[in-house]
Amino acid sequence: MASNALVVGELAEGELNATTLELIGAASRLGASNITVALLGGGASGAASKAFEGGATKVLTSDDASYDEFRGDQWVAAVQNAVEQASPDVILLAQSHVGRELAPRLAFRLDTGAAMDCLNVEDDGGAVKATRSVYGGNAMATYSFVTSPAIVTVRAKAQDPLEPNAGASGETGELPGASDSRTTIAGREIVEAAGLQLQDASIVVSGGRGLGAPEGFQVVEELAKALGADRAAVGASRAACDLGWYPPSQQVGLTGKVVTPDLYIAVAISGASQHMAGCSGAKTIVAINKDPEANIFQFARYGIVGDYKEMVPALTEAIKAAK
């Protein structure tokens, strides 16, 4: 059992993001009695209370705004300092642009191993076991560690946060301010995206080439809307994006976004391995396809065989009626 866990938290506009709370939940389920959260950037010390409410026992912070724009060399030095303070058996990071760069750098510095993009991390008779999807979502691989600390990056939404413990508090400590960086950020471009982001949605409804025309996405959007604009987002297969039917920013898959919602509804999508690489981590997959032999049914918990033009509006109406 891991007794000391270090969670490398992340802030979104000065607030603790949801994935950090999920990582604290994962650390708690590993049996860690000491859960230290490292927070870097403007608002870090203000976000500590939310980390305590989420289950952290100690929070280390630096409010230095130089950490706001992620630079690997600055962050790795600060996180190494957190490692010295927390002596962790396991270090958990999000599979984000931060975790993706930081985990291997940290593993090199600490002379240990990192398992990337995991869906689960658990205690296996005192050792850390991490599971990730491989071969485009067609198999699961389980990793154990022969070195310590075990470093694991975890996909957003793959783990549940703990029930918040309002008013909880704990020990706080400091991390050093940012050192000079060898990286200069030349510019920043924000992708215009209205509404709920794919990765943040607890429900993703995706459409594929089987929709037959871009207008097919209206039916898919109606279903997402009925499920709730605050929790459902619309995705698409690459074939649909390549045809120009839906924006490439909404593509799910190997060369698109990786999503791990509670519910993934695949409408007129065949279930190619490259598509499944982006959604096989969903807790429940529902497939709507007119071909009973479609590959997607191998992954789906619930399958509806039929023409989407009939099935999806009927489902949308049933959801509206149930509200």
Ligand SMILES: Cc1cc2nc3c(=O)[nH]c(=O)nc-3n(C[C@H](O)[C@H](O)[C@H](O)COP(=O)(O)OP(=O)(O)OC[C@H]3O[C@@H](n4cnc5c(N)ncnc54)[C@H](O)[C@@H]3O)c2cc1C
């Ligand atoms: C290197 C590489 C990377 C790739 N990356 C990605 C990726 O990131 N994401 C991705 O999605 N793909 C990716 N692909 C492409 C992938 O291999 C598939 O070609 C693609 O996913 C197929 O999209 P689709 O399921 O929408 O279309 P199709 O395979 O054409 O399937 C359409 C489905 O719709 C069903 N259908 C047709 N009409 C109806 C109807 N009226 N009602 C209900 N069902 C209907 C059909 O039975 C069929 O199953 C990649 C490929 C390569 C080589």
